Each structure stands twice: as structure tokens, then as C-alpha cells.
Amino acid sequence: MIPQLNFVSAKSIQSAIKLLTSDKNARLIAGGTDVIPGFQIESKRFNDIKFLIDINSIKELKKIKRFNDRIEIGACTSFSELLFNEIIQSELPLLVKAASTVGSTQIRNRATLGGNFINNAPCADSVPPLLVYNAQVEICSSRGKKQIPLEKFLIEPYKTKLKKNEIVTKIIIPLQKKNIKGDFYKLGRRRAVAISRISLAVLVELENSIIKDIRIASGAVTPIGVRFYELEKLALGKKADSEFLKKLSAELGRTILKVTGLRWSTPYKLPVVQQMFYKLLESVCHE
Amino acid sequence: MSKTVKMKKVKIKFNLNGKDTVLSVNPNRRLIDLLREDLNLTGTKEGCAIGECGACTVIIDGKTANSCLVLAAQINGCKITTIEGIASDGKLHPLQENFMKHGAIQCGFCTPGMVLSAYTLLEEVTNPSEDEIKEAIAGNLCRCTGYKQIIEAVRQSIVKV
Numbered sequence: 001m002i003p004q005l006n007f008v009s010a011k012s013i014q015s016a017i018k019l020l021t022s023d024k025n026a027r028l029i030a031g032g033t034d035v036i037p038g039f040q041i042e043s044k045r046f047n048d049i050k051f052l053i054d055i056n057s058i059k060e061l062k063k064i065k066r067f068n069d070r071i072e073i074g075a076c077t078s079f080s081e082l083l084f085n086e087i088i089q090s091e092l093p094l095l096v097k098a099a100s101t102v103g104s105t106q107i108r109n110r111a112t113l114g115g116n117f118i119n120n121a122p123c124a125d126s127v128p129p130l131l132v133y134n135a136q137v138e139i140c141s142s143r144g145k146k147q148i149p150l151e152k153f154l155i156e157p158y159k160t161k162l163k164k165n166e167i168v169t170k171i172i173i174p175l176q177k178k179n180i181k182g183d184f185y186k187l188g189r190r191r192a193v194a195i196s197r198i199s200l201a202v203l204v205e206l207e208n209s210i211i212k213d214i215r216i217a218s219g220a221v222t223p224i225g226v227r228f229y230e231l232e233k234l235a236l237g238k239k240a241d242s243e244f245l246k247k248l249s250a251e252l253g254r255t256i257l258k259v260t261g262l263r264w265s266t267p268y269k270l271p272v273v274q275q276m277f278y279k280l281l282e283s284v285c286h287e
Numbered sequence: 288m289s290k291t292v293k294m295k296k297v298k299i300k301f302n303l304n305g306k307d308t309v310l311s312v313n314p315n316r317r318l319i320d321l322l323r324e325d326l327n328l329t330g331t332k333e334g335c336a337i338g339e340c341g342a343c344t345v346i347i348d349g350k351t352a353n354s355c356l357v358l359a360a361q362i363n364g365c366k367i368t369t370i371e372g373i374a375s376d377g378k379l380h381p382l383q384e385n386f387m388k389h390g391a392i393q394c395g396f397c398t399p400g401m402v403l404s405a406y407t408l409l410e411e412v413t414n415p416s417e418d419e420i421k422e423a424i425a426g427n428l429c430r431c432t433g434y435k436q437i438i439e440a441v442r443q444s445i446v447k448v
Binding site: 002003004005006007009029031032033036037040041050052054056057080103104105106107109110191192193 | 347352361
């Protein structure tokens with residue numbers, strides 16, 4: 001059941017902020033694909049909502065723009081819009097691949113990029129690609145705008161740096177070097193409409209088979225999406241031969257195990273993570 | 288516990304199956320409830336109510352959506368097509384004809400959603416491949432598992448160009 005509440009469609013970012021400030025039980029809604037099923041299952045995450053502010057018709061929040069050094073994506077861009085956008089297709093292939101695995105066509109038509117990570121659910125499919133792309137989040141409040149890296153924005157499961165009267169307006173991604181290549185992997189219980197159990201993203205820059213830059217991030221397999229800086233450091237300057245990639249993949253499994261501790265699913269997930277990460281690395285480095 | 292909220296109705300103007308419509312709705316009314324209960328368009332079905340089964344699929348501004356995940360208040364200014372809106376002049380849409388002809392209807396509960404997902408695909412893609420058909424209906428579950436017949440019915444509805 002949807003609880004009793006009030007609803008307003010905000011016409012601008014400023015008016016949305018004002019409305020948010022006006023009621024301590026106010027919350028934003030965009031695609032609604034998290035909030036509305038959350039109401040249905042009586043999720044504790046949403047049981048204080050008495051007022052919904054719809055930000056779906058604020059055009060500014062749906063723009064995708066390319067600059068000399070960066071791409072800016074409005075927080076209310078839907079996954080379908082991301083999938084079919086030429087800028088995203090040519091510059092951010094990992095984000096396209098992740099977007100294509102979200103829910104179903106019906107979900108992708110409504111669900112938004114901002115809404116995907118704003119609740120900091122570990123299974124958010126956009127997070128691993130955004131982390132390896134060094135995405136920044138633009139936050140607006142009545143005091144103005146600020147930018148913080150996505151990885152600093154995400155604090156712990158279902159908790160972010162976002163304060164009550166703030167709105168995430170944009171995701172800002174630096175343009176990537178042409179010779180950096182990568183891939184995204186998602187494992188769910190089935191192919192469509194599946195919540196991620198494991199998600200991984202990797203970007204690698206090679207020069208004569210030597211790893212010049214590498215960025216590794218996980219999603220669902222860790223409590224929240226994270227980068228693996230120690231592993232990245234370990235890999236820098238190494239030759240990307242199969243032997244080393246195997247070693248790196250085994251190390252990723254061990255690192256994840258350290259973060260999560262032993263779980264009932266470990267005997268299954270750990271080898272999958274290691275094997276799939278190795279496959280990702282092989283295809284990125286040797287194809 | 289929480290005190291009750293005095294809800295203010297929201298006025299919405301939208302186009303429903305070609306007809307301009309103006310209504311006042313409760314803010315906690317879902318689109319599916321508006322369609323089925325207030326407007327008696329019961330072709331749209333409610334299955335899971337959490338966006339997994341696709342039985343409640345409708346078309347909003349040319350794109351499919353789960354009407355169980357949309358608030359009625361959110362459709363102001365939109366063009367909505369339900370299963371009742373794709374036949375014209377009393378004639379069924381070729382997809383509907385082909386679903387019947389190829390046995391793509393068993394219990395029928397998933398059919399309206401399946402047809403609308405396929406309808407949108409055929410509007411957007413010329414000569415879709417079998418994989419594209421499968422992808423387009425991946426958000427619609429058929430508990431009778433008649434997928435083979437459904438894919439065949441969609442395939443037969445492609446207007447070759």
C-alpha cells in the first residue's frame with residue numbers, strides 16, 4: 001500500500017529545494033522504481049515519507065552534455081536515455097553496459113541514474129562503472145552547489161553524504177583517455193529484472209603490455225561499491241601477462257573476503273569473483 | 288505512531304488512448320489503480336505490484352512502464368496507451384490477431400503487457416531480430432511459459448520493409 005501522503009511536481013531545482021526544506025518528512029521522487037515498490041513491501045527506508053516532490057519534469061536534470069574535459073549527466077536521466085545517447089555510447093561504454101543490465105525495458109524507461117546510487121544500495125549497477133570513471137556528484141542546496149567524488153559520497157549501505165535539504169543534480173565524469181579500455185560484469189539470479197549479486201568494473205591502460213593505469217571497483221559483492229586502490233597500486237608497472245592477471249584476480253578475491261568476512265555464499269561467490277575478474281582482465285588486456 | 292496525513296488531490300491532464308482526460312487524483316493513487324478501478328480499464332493487470340512481472344505494462348509517451356510503479360499524479364501532461372487503446376475502428380491490432388492465431392495466449396494474464404511491450408518494439412525497430420524480441424519482452428513474465436508462441440506471434444507481426 002502506498003501510505004497517505006502529499007505530492008507536488010517541482011518545476012525547478014530551486015523550488016524542489018524550497019519544498020524539501022519546508023517539510024521534514026518530504027522526499028524526492030523521480031523514476032519511482034525504488035520508492036514505490038519500497039512502499040509496497042513496507043520498507044523501513046521510506047516509512048517516514050509524508051510528502052513526495054516529483055523532480056521528473058525538471059528539464060535541467062535530464063541533460064547530457066559533453067565539454068572539453070568532462071561529461072555531465074543530469075541526475076534524472078533514465079537508463080534508457082543513457083543507453084541510446086551517442087555521447088555516452090562513444091565515451092562511457094562501461095556505463096552503457098551496466099545500464100543495459102538494469103531491470104527491464106519498463107524499469108530502464110523510468111529509473112534514473114541519480115536514483116540508482118542515491119540510496120547507496122550495494123546492488124546499484126551504475127556504481128562500479130562510475131567509480132572507475134572517477135565520477136563526481138554535484139549537490140545543490142539553498143547555500144549553493146558543491147562537487148564531491150562519488151566514492152566519498154557513498155558512506156555505508158543505504159547511507160550517503162546527502163543532507164536532508166540537498167539534491168543531487170549532476171554526475172560529472174572526466175573524459176577518459178582514448179587508450180584506456182575496460183569492461184563491466186554483473187551476475188544476477190537471471191538475466192532480466194535481476195538484482196545484482198556480483199558486479200565488477202575494470203579500466204586498464206596498457207603501454208607495450210605494461211599496466212600504466214588500472215582502476216578496479218566492485219558493487220554488489222562488497223557492502224557498498226568500492227575502489228581497490230591497493231590492488232591497483234600492486235598492478236601498476238607490471239606486465240599484463242596471463243600469469244600476473246591470474247595473480248591479481250586471486251588477490252581481488254582475498255581482498256573482498258577480508259572486507260565481507262566469511263558468508264554462507266562465500267564458497268560459491270569467491271571463485272566466481274576470481275574467475276570472472278580474470279576473464280574481464282583477459283578480454284580487456286588481450287583482445 | 289505517525290499521524291494521518293490530510294491528502295490534497297492533484298489535478299492531472301493527460302491523453303488516454305487518444306482522449307484528453309482531466310481528473311483529480313489522490314496523491315497515493317497508483318496509475319494502475321486509476322486505470323483499473325476509476326476508469327474501468329481492466330485490461331491492465333496487476334501481478335507482483337513491485338515491477339518484476341510486467342503484467343501492468345502500459346505505454347507512457349511512447350515508452351513502456353510498469354503502471355504499478357507510477358503514481359497517477361506523475362502522469363500529468365503525458366500520453367498513455369493501454370491495451371484497450373491499440374485496436375482501431377473496432378479492428379484488433381495485428382499483434383492481437385497473431386497472439387490468438389499462434390496460441391500465444393494461455394491463461395491470458397500476461398498478454399496485455401506482452402502485447403504492449405511487443406507493440407513498442409515494433410514501433411521503434413524495423414525488422415527486429417529474435418534476440419531483440421526476447422529483450423523487449425524480458426520484463427514480462429508468462430507463468431504458463433508460453434514464450435515460444437509469444438515470440439512467434441511477435442515475429443509474425445513484423446511488417447517487412
